[in-house]
Structure formats: structure tokens, C-alpha cells
Amino acid sequence: MNTTTPRSALAEKVARAPKAELHIHIEGSLEPELIFRLAERNGVRLAYESIDALRAAYAFTDLQSFLDIYYAGASVLLEEQDFYDMTMAYVERALADHVVHAEIFFDPQTHTERGVPIATAVAGIERALADAERRGLSSKLILCFLRHLSEDDALATFDAALPLFDQYSHRLIGVGLDSSEHGHPPSKFERVFAQARAKGLKLVAHAGEEGPPSYIYEALDLLKVDRVDHGVRSIEDPALVTRLADTRVALTVCPLSNLKLCVFDDLTKHTLKDLLDHGVAVTVNSDDPAYFGGYVNENYFATIDALKLTDAEVYTIIRNGFDASFVTPDERAALIAQLDAHWHAAPAR
Numbered sequence: 001m002n003t004t005t006p007r008s009a010l011a012e013k014v015a016r017a018p019k020a021e022l023h024i025h026i027e028g029s030l031e032p033e034l035i036f037r038l039a040e041r042n043g044v045r046l047a048y049e050s051i052d053a054l055r056a057a058y059a060f061t062d063l064q065s066f067l068d069i070y071y072a073g074a075s076v077l078l079e080e081q082d083f084y085d086m087t088m089a090y091v092e093r094a095l096a097d098h099v100v101h102a103e104i105f106f107d108p109q110t111h112t113e114r115g116v117p118i119a120t121a122v123a124g125i126e127r128a129l130a131d132a133e134r135r136g137l138s139s140k141l142i143l144c145f146l147r148h149l150s151e152d153d154a155l156a157t158f159d160a161a162l163p164l165f166d167q168y169s170h171r172l173i174g175v176g177l178d179s180s181e182h183g184h185p186p187s188k189f190e191r192v193f194a195q196a197r198a199k200g201l202k203l204v205a206h207a208g209e210e211g212p213p214s215y216i217y218e219a220l221d222l223l224k225v226d227r228v229d230h231g232v233r234s235i236e237d238p239a240l241v242t243r244l245a246d247t248r249v250a251l252t253v254c255p256l257s258n259l260k261l262c263v264f265d266d267l268t269k270h271t272l273k274d275l276l277d278h279g280v281a282v283t284v285n286s287d288d289p290a291y292f293g294g295y296v297n298e299n300y301f302a303t304i305d306a307l308k309l310t311d312a313e314v315y316t317i318i319r320n321g322f323d324a325s326f327v328t329p330d331e332r333a334a335l336i337a338q339l340d341a342h343w344h345a346a347p348a349r
């Protein structure tokens with residue numbers, strides 16, 4: 001018996017629409033099956049007996065409870081081929097969801113701590129992304145600093161990565177800030193972001209996922225970010241919402257992540273539609289899809305359903321993804337033309 005609920009016409013239209021994904025941690029795309037395969041290949045011992053036992057542990061109460069398992073999962077990544085296999089598995093899912101452009105985060109400190117050089121991670125990821133490019137998925141790569149570690153550690157990581165920013169300048173185009181938000185405000189990373197800015201890199205930071213609006217102000221004013229990752233708590237500060245709307249600094253929102261990490265107890269309470277109504281450039285993304293129960297299309301389906309989004313609202317969100325992406329003006333125009341051709345040809349509502 002087929003128990004799948006039929007999707008609405010709008011969901012069907014979204015499913016096949018060309019989309020950008022601007023907030024995806026590549027280590028968060030490691031499915032349990034691949035974690036176990038890589039663990040066996042590399043002789044890494046996991047704290048879970050089986051794939052089912054690992055999946056059963058995916059019951060998170062907050063960001064930290066997730067991060068503990070996420071870092072344990074990433075411990076199976078040792079060789080360049082592991083990074084290739086992980087990235088290629090994401091590429092397959094992204095292509096299936098009609099993602100045509102992805103801006104992908106990776107966490108080098110998670111790997112250098114285990115003796116894996118940044119160059120090994122980047123080489124494997126790059127090889128997969130170059131293969132993806134030939135299949136219609138363009139992409140950029142963003143190096144994220146772990147905010148629970150010191151700024152000195154971030155500065156040393158940045159120094160070690162400097163040759164890679166030159167070698168992979170077509171792909172590795174920015175830096176970000178992720179991991180445990182509470183107690184680690186953006187101000188802690190002002191110097192390393194200033195160095196990245198001086199090098200001409202794009203800047204993003206997680207802020208206002210669990211942390212207060214003041215963290216979003218710090219990301220904007222001290223780090224001078226081009227985009228804010230999550231930013232869903234901005235709604236608590238009307239002046240901040242107006243500023244985000246006026247400046248068009250986009251938020252990379254991840255609805256299923258927010259639900260799984262208990263930022264909202266129900267998707268109907270999600271602030272994405274309020275932010276959209278106030279003119280904020282919100283986008284929809286998957287964050288850590290292997291852990292949160294859905295890749296980008298599932299995030300759209302759940303959000304459309306919970307917030308009763310209209311055809312025009314969904315178009316705006318998808319379009320925001322292209323407007324906020326770090327591509328050239330010509331590339332952006334081509335991506336938007338692809339979207340428009342699909343959207344206006346497909347039946348509405």
C-alpha cells in the first residue's frame with residue numbers, strides 16, 4: 001500500500017524548480033549508512049552499535065545536543081576519498097531536488113583536531129564539486145570557524161588555509177562562523193573576520209539561531225557579514241527587522257533544523273513568514289539534512305504546509321536564494337532566467 005500523502009500543486013512546482021541552497025554543512029549531510037561504511041573502511045570505532053542505534057540517537061533537545069553527535073559522526077572522515085564520497089552523496093541529493101547552485105560550509109577544525117590537514121578535506125570536496133559542475137550543479141565553498149574554540153585557534157586555521165584560498169579561488173570564496181552559539185558572540189571573532197575581509201573573502205556567520213538579536217547586530221556591525229545564517233530571532237527586535245529589510249542582508253533560514261533543535265516547538269510558529277511579510281530576504285535551506293529529516297525540497301514542503309505560503313511567496317523565497325548567492329551578475333541573471341522559465345511555465349497553485 002502506498003501511504004505517501006499526495007503533494008499540493010505548489011509543492012510539485014517547487015520540487016522541480018531550480019533552486020539555490022546557501023546553508024548546508026557538508027559534514028551534516030553524512031547519512032548514518034555512510035558513517036558506518038567510512039568507519040569500517042578507516043577502522044574508526046563508533047559509540048553506536050548499528051545504523052539504527054545511531055539514527056535512534058537523533059532526538060535533539062537543543063543545538064548542543066545535536067553538535068555532540070554531529071562531531072562524533074564527522075570523526076570517520078580521514079582520507080581525501082572520504083570527503084569526496086560525502087560530498088558526492090550530497091550532490092546526488094541536491095541534483096534530485098533540482099538544486100542548481102549550492103554554497104557549502106565545511107568545518108576544518110573538526111578535522112585538523114584529528115590530524116587531517118585542511119588541504120585533504122578541500123581536495124576531496126573540490127573533486128566532487130568539480131564533477132557536480134559537469135552535471136549542472138554550480139557551487140562555492142565556505143570555511144567555517146568553530147565558535148566554541150578560541151579566536152587564536154581560528155586565526156591559526158585561517159593562516160593554514162591561506163594557500164588554499166589562492167589555489168581554489170574559484171570555489172573557496174568565504175568564511176563563516178558556526179557551532180555552539182550561547183556564550184560565543186560574534187565579537188569574539190572580530191580580528192579573524194577583519195583579516196578575511198581584507199583578503200576580499202565573503203563573510204557569513206550563524207547568529208540568532210539560539211542566540212539573542214544582539215548577536216545579529218554584532219555579526220552585522222563587527223564582523224560585517226554579507227549574510228546571516230538562521231537569524232530567526234531577529235523578529236524579536238523590530239528595528240533589526242527594518243534594518244535587515246532595508247539593507248537586503250539575507251537570512252539563510254533552515255526550518256526543519258529549527259524544528260529538530262527545538263528553536264520552535266511547532267513549524268506553524270516559525271518566524272519565516274513574519275520576516276518575509278516585513279520584507280526581509282529570507283531563503284530556505286537544509287542545514288544538516290542527514291540529521292534533521294530532510295533535504296532542501298522537504299524543507300520547502302514542510303514550510304509551505306505549516307505557514308500556508310502562497311505561490312508568489314514561494315517564488316520570492318526561491319528568487320531570494322539566487323539574489324543572495326555569491327555568484328557573478330551574469331551567473332545570477334542566468335540562474336534567475338532558469339527559475340522564471342520554470343515558474344511561469346508550470347501550473348500555479
Ligand code: ADE
Pocket residue numbers: 025028063070178179180206209257287288
Ligand atoms: N554546525 C552544523 N550545524 C550547525 C547549526 N545548525 N548551528 C551551528 N553550528 C552548526
Ligand code: ZN
Pocket residue numbers: 023025178206229287
Ligand atoms: Zn548551520
